[in-house]
Amino acid sequence: MSFEAVSLEGRVAIVTGAGVGMGAATARLLAARGAKVVVSDINPETGEATTEQILSDGGEACFIKCDVADEGQVEALVARTVETFGKLDCAVNNAAITPDTLPIAEADMEVWDRVIAVDLRGVMLCMKYEIRQMLAQGNGGSVVNISSVSGVRPQPNNSAYVAAKHGVIGLTKAGSLENAPHNIRVNAVLPGAIDTPMLRAALEANNFTEAEFAPQLSLFSRFGKPEEVAEASAWLCSDASSYVTGHSMALEAGYLTR
Template sequence: MTFPVLQDKVAIVTGAAMGMGEATAKLFAEAGAKVVVADFNEEKGRETVQAIEAAGGTAFFVKVDISKGDQVKAMVEATVEKYGRLDVAVNNAALTPDNAPLHELDEEYWDRLMGVDLKGTALSLKYELIQLRKQGTGGSIINISSVSGFRPQPNNAAYVAAKHGVVGLTKVAALENGAENIRVNSVAPGAIDTPMLRGALEATGIDPEEFAPQLSLLNRFGQADEIAQASLWLASDQSSYVTGTTIHADAGYTSR
């Protein structure tokens, strides 16, 4: 049972068509929020909305490429037009990590990944913060980083750089907006069993079941809804004195 800690709050979740974003959108709706399911994948995004509505929740879909400022601006405007305000945002959308050593860097994919994972997070923050500051009633923003934002991984130069950047953006946004009662935090997931992780492991020929103990003190991959629970706490008033920090939901990976 999920308590209604977000009752009547309005929340945007980017990358909500699949994986951690989908789990977060569903959990937030269960917790009472009106959820904006934002994603570039329209088919899967609308399926997320349908699942939320079938469970008795409230949601609608916005198609967005977060690497485009005009689309991010339109996403926030559509949210306010539909629900009248914005209270919470989870900036989760990201591309699959790159898979080559730095001396073989793919410039085209570097630009694509940075455009979504880093620039897209910055643009999302920009327009979410504009709306929250305009309302003057505070709010909570959660950026999804990664253990790669704290410990480097081989063959993931673009992803590692982007996720380090997300942590930096989180701290700057928290510093600049604390006086407005706008809290900005991040969640750094470890190895979470999502289509993105499975695809990345398949591309490198790694057996997921053999690899899990190397990434987790609990000897298993995490589940998307376990990350959603961390975001839910940061979104709720239960974390009212928490800003500018990161929750490491990684089964102890960064502690060893």
């Protein structure tokens, strides 16, 4: 096996939640590595912006709006991907919403249900239709689910987010068991403290600065970059990770070692 830079030449990929943050960085990187990328997001403005950036950089991409909690929209996302690019080889299920912020005894169940709907049900729905398409093609494929370090090390006051991210790891394991005979690999990426709009909003809401908070979450005393998470997803989408399935890859600068 060659140890040259990971190539995704000729692949077709879906990235959900690709308007900002890790999703946008992942979509751009997959396109830079040669993939034709379907940029999906619930927000057309940010999704179109990511798509335009890929096109201006010489890549191939299109934007498809999708609320991943809506089964009909997810089914249409995969169908339109195949209509546009002819197939589906890999997918990064990244779409998520801001965690809940109350202890269990005070939980707002409307918020709780929405977090579960997007962060867990959304991943399940994407897997359902992505894997169904890959099975129909008969050529294998790769699915990458974005979980979180909260999927293995809970934090207080966001039970819905913690439950959802634990669930994503469970779905990843189940998907790998079911689909390994079909050469469809299913893996998860567990980001730690990554510098995204979601993290910045949480810092602002709690009156923290990066200098104060990053040392608690990172042995490097800094936040991770979305591009660093994108590299992991690109590797898992590529043939370089051909012997990897059912794995949860943590990108957390040593947070889980403490």
